[in-house]
Amino acid sequence: MLVNINLLPKREKRSKKSVYILFIFAGVALLSIIVMLFIGQSIQKKNDELAKQVNTMKEQVESSQTLLTTYENSNAAAELEKAVIWAEDYPLKTVPVIRELTSYLPERGFILSFLYNEDGTIQLEAQFDTTREAAYYLKRLMDSAWITDVTLSKLSTTTITTSVDEGALSTEQDVQRYIGSFQIFLNKETIKEEEQMDQQEKEQGDSNS
Template sequence: MLVEINLLPKKEPRNLSLLFAIVTFSGMILIGAAFLIWQMNEKKEELANVENQVQLTNEILEAKRTKLADFQSASSVQELEKAIKWAEKQPYNLVYVLQKLTKILPERGFLTEFNLEKDSIINLIIQFDTKSEAAYYLNSLLNYKWIDEAVITKEKAGDWEIINNKTPLSDDQLTDLAKKNFFPRYYAEYEIRLNIAELKQAYKSEMEKSKEGNKGEEEGGDSP
């Protein structure tokens, strides 16, 4: 009778629990990685959508700006056309009047506002360095034959005029300071009443003199 005797040690069974845990953990890692990749793709898609929306919004805004610029340009042209038509309907040449009103301003006198209330009444606001300049300008206005009446309706002292009232500095000294610092010193508002007939005659006479002067220059230029 044969008897088998196995002297080798018995193999221990595999740890199925450990294997299952490893497999489970690996699966979770794979699932997590897949989820992260999916989330990243989603974020990229969302970012692309946002960028597209921003670009579209910018295009819409630019289109609106272009339309607004075109509208403003058209409005400016319309306003200019209205102003030209209005000026053409006036009974006298406004450009000529403005040239004459500004010609007698002092060196640092500036016309800041011009209003035509009626055909024969003009309101001006002018900036001066001194109060005496405002009075001198009024006297110069009255030298025009086509101005029936001119008065100062309102006066406003600027910074340098207030200083002048508190310091012994003369007008000439303060004028020099104003030139260096460019401070407005004095504002005067004028009301001017025009004589339309005299104004038309003055304009006509000046235009005739100008034509004669140009004609004389042309004849002088042609002579040997």
């Protein structure tokens, strides 16, 4: 009696096992793909949010720069307009004014300081030998067509050392002097008219010569 013994495993069982393994690998691969897609979408969403935030910040910066530029331009325009108004109203030649004010001084008087303000007023300090000379200077300023008003705000004394000639000898002695502080209001229209007339006369003289 013959006995048929097959030592090889059955193919059907191996085939089923291979299918199971394939399904497992496919499931893992699909799950990996799903996870990667989910992560990718999450990353893309974050990138979109970051890009949106960056764009918002850029818009804010541009808006701030626009406001700053507008503010600076408006300030610059205001300053320019102010300067033009001041230039049209203020400019009087300083040298003729100083020359005019100096011409009113007594013989031994002289100007110590001169401040020309934007509003057309002058703060002036002058030195005199006597109080009478200070009063004389004040009167001459008040009578000037170049001046609308003037006040002597302060008259103080100071002591200076001066040389005195006594024959062949020269000695030093302390003498008292008076410092007057004046506030002078100029008549700008009159000064401009006289300056224009002087300029016209000068131009006529040059053309005749």
